[in-house]
Amino acid sequence: MHPCLEQADILELIFKEIYYRPTGSHTEKDLLALALTCQRFKEPALDTLWDTQLTFGPLIKTLGISDAEKESENDAFDRDVRVILTNDSYEPSPEALRRFSSYARRIRRISHVPDARSSILEEMNTELAVLVKLSSWVRSETPGPMFPNLQHLGFIGTLSWTSIPCLIILLESKITTFSMYWGNLDPKESEVLIGLLGRLGLSIEFLELTPLSYIRTPIDPNKPSIFSEMPFPITLSWIIPLLKELRSLSCGSISLNQLALQNLASRCTFYKLQSANTSDDLLEAISDPTADILSPFATLQHLELFEDNFRDFIKLVDYMQPLALQTLILHHTAPPTASTLADLLHSFSEGQHIASLRQFSIKHTVSEFETINSVNMDIVFDGLTLSPLLSFPNLLIVEIDTPCGFDLRDADIRAMAKAWPQLRRLQLGSKIGWGLPPSVTLVGISELLIHCPRLEDFVVPFGARTDPPPITNSTPIKKNMTYLYVGNGRAPGDGSEQMALARFLKHVFPDLCGVGGEWMYEYGLEEEQLDWAAVISLIKTQC
Structure with a gap:
């Protein structure tokens, strides 16, 4: 039975426990006190259960x-x-x-x-x-x-x-948060839903639609309405001014028009914006002299955009100063060059984000049917490119999830680990690897785990064909990590070397049960997969 319907059974167990104690260990007064206590806590308990x-x-x-x-x-x-x-x-x-x-x-x-x-x-x-x-x-x-x-x-x-x-019935309540998966609604269904939100959802403060996990064709904000009861276009942009309590908006693959962006930018309390708009869209909206916005997005803490021209984002950041973001997520299909990324990070580090920034993410976002199985070696990021990020001491999440080349070493990983002691997640490069053979070794990974004790997940390709460091009292142990992505990092093919690696990984990751790498995305890498599979087998059977 569902826990919400078990309160009678729970009460029966409590009273039986008291009543059937050995003779003399309870009195009628005890049972009365118990009954009064249960009655007193009945309503709070039901409120919690339901x-x-x-x-x-x-x-x-x-x-x-x-x-x-x-x-x-x-x-x-x-x-x-x-x-x-x-x-x-x-x-x-x-x-x-x-x-x-x-x-x-x-x-x-x-x-x-x-x-x-x-x-x-x-x-x-x-x-x-x-x-x-x-x-x-x-x-x-x-x-x-x-x-x-x-x-x-x-x-x-x-x-x-x-x-x-049914949605009409539910929206009659004065809800403050509404979220749903937007993905498969056709334009007519989308317009009907948006129309309902504009009529019944006026108390909404947090509106969350489909995450921008892949690129879909955005709904055209100028498309004629199909919603017959309304003589004007019903789009998400249209209802933004109606949602006067709105403080957080995630609209998936939908782009907002200029008037909607200006409305959000001028609000005194607006904290989160995620849309399929680009930096140029935002800059055009907030710099329009007719809008008369003195401090655009003054309270914005979370910004998530689709951006293929990172130079435009640099202009946006410069225009919006002072800005103290906590979360920045940029989706892209065309990765930035190394010099552009370095300029972006340098420009960003000159603002008021240094103390406030908790998450910095650049994510390669593909179409619905596209997959990535190769690395763009025309673009290579090294430690110098990423060095401006070291000036942000309170980062919890760093994701440079883009299929480009990476040329990083143990010293770079050590510098990052010392700069971000509160780090929870780190991803450097795509899960298919760095293109170049990774120069990061288990020494660098160990230092990452030592200096970032709260780390829950990392995607950093590392080479495992060198001898693992000796196991000492200072060797980290991470019981919460059960799976590793090694990208194009190679495991040794020799049996004795595989055993040494397995012993080290078993000590550091006691519950490790699997390893993923580039072979999951590209054919012809059976040997690499078998080497890592042999290491995992040794961990499970002989360590």
């Missing part, structure tokens, strides 16, 4: 249609759904509706996961269909929003066209 829900299944079960003790959880839920959706004579009792509403008001966060089990309705998630069917009954018993205290609403997966009626 605060966050991943499905509407537990809530639907409170109607009491099926006997959860006599049927399996899935069978009971399927029967409940079938009765509500297909039995025209079914109508929940007033008591059941009041019980349903009493639990619905406790829900403050919904991160909904679609139910793929049921075949009753092909196009609409069954749970959402049930809520739509129940809505009129619930309103007749308890007027007002079905979820009066709902604040955070998220959908893990794409909403279908027929889910819109």
